[in-house]
Amino acid sequence: xxxxxxxxxxxxxxxxxxxxxLFAETFGDASARREWFAQMLQLAFVSTITNEYxxxxxxxxxxxxxxxxxxxxxxxxxxxxxxLGGLRRLPPHPEVSASLQRLRxxxxxxxxxxxxxxxVSQEQLAYAGLESFFERQxxxxxVRRLKPAPxxxxxxxxxxGVPQASLCLVAAHTWDIAGAIKAGCSAAFIARPGMVLDxxxxxxxxxxxxxxxxxxxxxxxxxx
Numbered sequence: 001x002x003x004x005x006x007x008x009x010x011x012x013x014x015x016x017x018x019x020x021x022l023f024a025e026t027f028g029d030a031s032a033r034r035e036w037f038a039q040m041l042q043l044a045f046v047s048t049i050t051n052e053y054x055x056x057x058x059x060x061x062x063x064x065x066x067x068x069x070x071x072x073x074x075x076x077x078x079x080x081x082x083x084l085g086g087l088r089r090l091p092p093h094p095e096v097s098a099s100l101q102r103l104r105x106x107x108x109x110x111x112x113x114x115x116x117x118x119x120v121s122q123e124q125l126a127y128a129g130l131e132s133f134f135e136r137q138x139x140x141x142x143v144r145r146l147k148p149a150p151x152x153x154x155x156x157x158x159x160x161g162v163p164q165a166s167l168c169l170v171a172a173h174t175w176d177i178a179g180a181i182k183a184g185c186s187a188a189f190i191a192r193p194g195m196v197l198d199x200x201x202x203x204x205x206x207x208x209x210x211x212x213x214x215x216x217x218x219x220x221x222x223x224x
Contacts, residue, residue: 003186005103005218006156007134008147008171009114009121012190013211014090014128022086026079027071039063041175044115044146053144056115060084088120092128093192099211100133106219111136113156113169115146136160148179168205170214174198188214 007013016037020030040056040063047054054062061084068075075083103110111134114121118139125131138159140152147153157164164184171177172190174197180187181202188206189197197203206221208214 002109002166003168003222004109004111004160004162004166005188006138006153006167006169006180006185007110007112008169008173008176009112009116009124010087010090011192011195012170012172013092013096013112013130014124015093016090018090019083019086022083026075026083027067027073032067032071036060036063036067039066045175048146048149053146055117055141056146057084057117057120060087087116088123089127090124092130093211095210095212097129099215100130102215103218104133106222108218108222110134111138111156111160113138113140113147113152115140115152117141148175148182150179150183153180153183153185168218170211174201177204178202188218190214 010016016033019033023033023036024030040060043059043063044056047059064080064083100110112121112125116139118137118141121137121139125137138156140146143151143155145151153164153167157167167185168188169176169180169185170188170190172192172195177187177189178198178201187204189204190211191207191209206214206217208217
């Protein structure tokens, strides 16, 4: 069965470290950016579990207000917009463009799937120079259920007219990997610095330190 490779966007393809100077300037240290993103993910999981949908942008703004309250920082509307707007202007990780090019040259099908809205995803991938690598871009916002709920993965399969088992999610988040596997997809985990797999969960088919290592494995698998 021919695989279609489904790429997460934030942290998997795009480097959130680019936001560190903005968060350091506002909150006094760069670790605030990681705290903010973790808070946003927590809110996303709560939204999904309680079945009270809020889009990823709304959750990002709420997480930023919570971070400011926790740290005793007063945020102006302009500063808040600048911090949140940074998500739309992220560079790709250094190896990403060449790695995606290798996959496309091998004739493999690539799509993206993100919790961000489709408009944000389109802007992000255009800014990073990656949009041409993907035949389709998908957003969990379309089904109003955020990953790792099964509906976003199911939507991609349905829209592409293929079974779930033909999809292989590529992501740097263990929760995304778990969601995809539970939904019937295979998965490839990019173990970027600080990212580790859940040892108690099902293991993905492919694991690599960066996308270049993942691509090496995928091309070997595809050649069999």
